[in-house]
Amino acid sequence: MPTNHGKTFCEILDTGKSHHCGTPVKQVKWFQSVLKSLNTAPSVKTNTVVHISNPAHSEEVGSDKDSDPVHRKQKRKRNRYELDDYFSLVELGEFIGRSRQHVVKVLEKHRLIKWVGKGKRGKYLLTDKGWQFGIMFDPSENTFHNRQSKRLTTSNAQPVLGYDILALF
Structure with missing residues (x-):
């Protein structure tokens, strides 16, 4: 889960499950603006994998770009049987x-x-x-x-x- 700092750089969405039953599954989608806020070389080694700088110093916070998630190509499920002329x-x-x-x-x-x-x-x-x-x-x-x-x-x-x-x- 994103920290309080990280929440300004992402949104949490429901995933499309193939079986459509059970507990809903959420996933974090990060905005492109998070890339400028990542520390590439932390001075102190910690257990934290990603370090986010203060969002108040980021140029992109509150901009149009900040609210748009990075769109990823959806997994292609069409042709799961490799049949071009038929649908399952x-x-x-x-x-x-x-x-x-x-x-x-x-x-x-x-x-x-x-x-x-x-x-x-x-x-x-x-x-x-x-x-x-x-x-x-x-x-x-x-x-x-x-x-x-x-x-x-x-x-x-x-x-x-x-x-x-x-x-x-």
Whole structure:
């Protein structure tokens, strides 16, 4: 956590968690103005990793630049299966700016996917109508399965959907 001095050089934001449950996770994003306030050669060795000079002596405190965090490139989750023409359920949610649960709810409402299995032990499969929009992909074997495949329920196959699915959202 930033010290009282350090709080003027950062903001604390929620992180986007992939599973969307449990305790919220926060992370510190530092402003560029903190770089001018770092002591590069502390005279006394201490247990403190970063030394911040007095913010009153900083030229950037209170400026427009000081309030803007450094924007970092977000991790690219698209193409997690390296499929350029298809979305996984997670990728589709990220693409439209909604959660995976929302995507599943919409796809179930339109009867494109169905849950096969008992309780939490199971998976989603494409319905007859769903096969018009996508195909089943097994990432562990890097193979596609068609409707007649005997391994649909026993493999790690997951539904992946083409770009035409975006019309439903």
